[in-house]
Amino acid sequence: MKSKPAASPLETFVACAHQMLDPATPEPVRRAMEPRLLAQLPALRALGVFxxxxxxxxxxxxxLADELEGRGADFQQTRPVFLLQQT
Incomplete structure:
Protein backbone atom coordinates (compact mmCIF):
# COMPACT_ATOMS: atom_id res chain seq x y z
CA MET A 1 0.00 0.00 0.00
CA LYS A 2 1.15 3.48 -0.78
CA SER A 3 0.88 6.00 1.97
CA LYS A 4 -0.02 9.57 1.22
CA PRO A 5 2.90 11.89 1.97
CA ALA A 6 2.28 14.45 4.68
CA ALA A 7 1.33 17.88 3.44
CA SER A 8 3.90 20.62 3.84
CA PRO A 9 3.15 23.52 6.19
CA LEU A 10 2.55 25.75 3.17
CA GLU A 11 0.11 23.28 1.57
CA THR A 12 -1.77 22.92 4.85
CA PHE A 13 -1.88 26.69 5.36
CA VAL A 14 -3.18 27.36 1.85
CA ALA A 15 -5.81 24.62 2.05
CA CYS A 16 -7.07 25.89 5.41
CA ALA A 17 -7.05 29.52 4.25
CA HIS A 18 -9.05 28.65 1.14
CA GLN A 19 -11.65 26.84 3.24
CA MET A 20 -11.85 29.67 5.75
CA LEU A 21 -12.30 32.27 3.02
CA ASP A 22 -14.90 30.31 1.07
CA PRO A 23 -18.32 31.79 1.88
CA ALA A 24 -19.90 28.35 1.40
CA THR A 25 -17.83 26.86 4.24
CA PRO A 26 -20.03 26.24 7.30
CA GLU A 27 -19.01 28.09 10.45
CA PRO A 28 -18.12 24.89 12.41
CA VAL A 29 -15.75 23.82 9.62
CA ARG A 30 -14.23 27.30 9.49
CA ARG A 31 -13.62 27.22 13.23
CA ALA A 32 -12.03 23.77 12.92
CA MET A 33 -9.60 25.17 10.34
CA GLU A 34 -8.38 27.99 12.59
CA PRO A 35 -6.11 25.90 14.85
CA ARG A 36 -4.76 23.93 11.88
CA LEU A 37 -3.90 27.17 10.08
CA LEU A 38 -2.37 28.77 13.18
CA ALA A 39 -0.25 25.66 13.82
CA GLN A 40 1.54 26.31 10.52
CA LEU A 41 2.67 29.83 11.44
CA PRO A 42 5.96 28.91 13.15
CA ALA A 43 7.15 26.90 10.14
CA LEU A 44 6.02 29.55 7.66
CA ARG A 45 7.76 32.30 9.65
CA ALA A 46 10.93 30.20 9.83
CA LEU A 47 10.82 29.75 6.06
CA GLY A 48 10.37 33.51 5.58
CA VAL A 49 7.09 33.10 3.72
CA PHE A 50 5.59 36.27 5.20
CA LEU A 64 -2.74 36.63 11.28
CA ALA A 65 -0.69 39.76 12.03
CA ASP A 66 -2.46 39.98 15.39
CA GLU A 67 -1.83 36.28 16.03
CA LEU A 68 1.85 36.61 15.16
CA GLU A 69 2.23 39.71 17.31
CA GLY A 70 0.43 38.04 20.23
CA ARG A 71 2.84 35.13 20.28
CA GLY A 72 5.53 37.29 21.83
CA ALA A 73 9.30 37.43 21.61
CA ASP A 74 9.68 33.65 21.41
CA PHE A 75 8.05 33.83 18.00
CA GLN A 76 9.88 36.79 16.47
CA GLN A 77 11.23 36.27 12.98
CA THR A 78 14.94 35.74 12.87
CA ARG A 79 16.54 36.41 9.53
CA PRO A 80 18.96 33.83 8.14
CA VAL A 81 22.62 34.81 8.34
CA PHE A 82 22.97 35.24 4.56
CA LEU A 83 20.11 37.78 4.58
CA LEU A 84 21.60 39.69 7.48
CA GLN A 85 24.88 40.03 5.57
CA GLN A 86 23.05 41.44 2.51
CA THR A 87 21.18 44.17 4.34
Whole structure:
Protein backbone atom coordinates (compact mmCIF):
# COMPACT_ATOMS: atom_id res chain seq x y z
CA MET A 1 0.00 0.00 0.00
CA LYS A 2 1.15 3.48 -0.78
CA SER A 3 0.88 6.00 1.97
CA LYS A 4 -0.02 9.57 1.22
CA PRO A 5 2.90 11.89 1.97
CA ALA A 6 2.28 14.45 4.68
CA ALA A 7 1.33 17.88 3.44
CA SER A 8 3.90 20.62 3.84
CA PRO A 9 3.15 23.52 6.19
CA LEU A 10 2.55 25.75 3.17
CA GLU A 11 0.11 23.28 1.57
CA THR A 12 -1.77 22.92 4.85
CA PHE A 13 -1.88 26.69 5.36
CA VAL A 14 -3.18 27.36 1.85
CA ALA A 15 -5.81 24.62 2.05
CA CYS A 16 -7.07 25.89 5.41
CA ALA A 17 -7.05 29.52 4.25
CA HIS A 18 -9.05 28.65 1.14
CA GLN A 19 -11.65 26.84 3.24
CA MET A 20 -11.85 29.67 5.75
CA LEU A 21 -12.30 32.27 3.02
CA ASP A 22 -14.90 30.31 1.07
CA PRO A 23 -18.32 31.79 1.88
CA ALA A 24 -19.90 28.35 1.40
CA THR A 25 -17.83 26.86 4.24
CA PRO A 26 -20.03 26.24 7.30
CA GLU A 27 -19.01 28.09 10.45
CA PRO A 28 -18.12 24.89 12.41
CA VAL A 29 -15.75 23.82 9.62
CA ARG A 30 -14.23 27.30 9.49
CA ARG A 31 -13.62 27.22 13.23
CA ALA A 32 -12.03 23.77 12.92
CA MET A 33 -9.60 25.17 10.34
CA GLU A 34 -8.38 27.99 12.59
CA PRO A 35 -6.11 25.90 14.85
CA ARG A 36 -4.76 23.93 11.88
CA LEU A 37 -3.90 27.17 10.08
CA LEU A 38 -2.37 28.77 13.18
CA ALA A 39 -0.25 25.66 13.82
CA GLN A 40 1.54 26.31 10.52
CA LEU A 41 2.67 29.83 11.44
CA PRO A 42 5.96 28.91 13.15
CA ALA A 43 7.15 26.90 10.14
CA LEU A 44 6.02 29.55 7.66
CA ARG A 45 7.76 32.30 9.65
CA ALA A 46 10.93 30.20 9.83
CA LEU A 47 10.82 29.75 6.06
CA GLY A 48 10.37 33.51 5.58
CA VAL A 49 7.09 33.10 3.72
CA PHE A 50 5.59 36.27 5.20
CA UNK A 51 8.63 38.29 4.15
CA UNK A 52 8.13 37.18 0.56
CA UNK A 53 4.34 37.16 0.22
CA UNK A 54 1.44 39.20 1.52
CA UNK A 55 -2.05 37.83 2.04
CA UNK A 56 -4.55 39.55 -0.25
CA UNK A 57 -7.53 39.15 2.06
CA UNK A 58 -7.42 42.13 4.45
CA UNK A 59 -9.35 40.43 7.26
CA UNK A 60 -7.15 37.34 7.23
CA UNK A 61 -4.00 39.47 6.91
CA UNK A 62 -5.00 41.50 9.99
CA UNK A 63 -6.03 38.40 11.97
CA LEU A 64 -2.74 36.63 11.28
CA ALA A 65 -0.69 39.76 12.03
CA ASP A 66 -2.46 39.98 15.39
CA GLU A 67 -1.83 36.28 16.03
CA LEU A 68 1.85 36.61 15.16
CA GLU A 69 2.23 39.71 17.31
CA GLY A 70 0.43 38.04 20.23
CA ARG A 71 2.84 35.13 20.28
CA GLY A 72 5.53 37.29 21.83
CA ALA A 73 9.30 37.43 21.61
CA ASP A 74 9.68 33.65 21.41
CA PHE A 75 8.05 33.83 18.00
CA GLN A 76 9.88 36.79 16.47
CA GLN A 77 11.23 36.27 12.98
CA THR A 78 14.94 35.74 12.87
CA ARG A 79 16.54 36.41 9.53
CA PRO A 80 18.96 33.83 8.14
CA VAL A 81 22.62 34.81 8.34
CA PHE A 82 22.97 35.24 4.56
CA LEU A 83 20.11 37.78 4.58
CA LEU A 84 21.60 39.69 7.48
CA GLN A 85 24.88 40.03 5.57
CA GLN A 86 23.05 41.44 2.51
CA THR A 87 21.18 44.17 4.34
Missing amino acids: ELFELRDPAMRTW
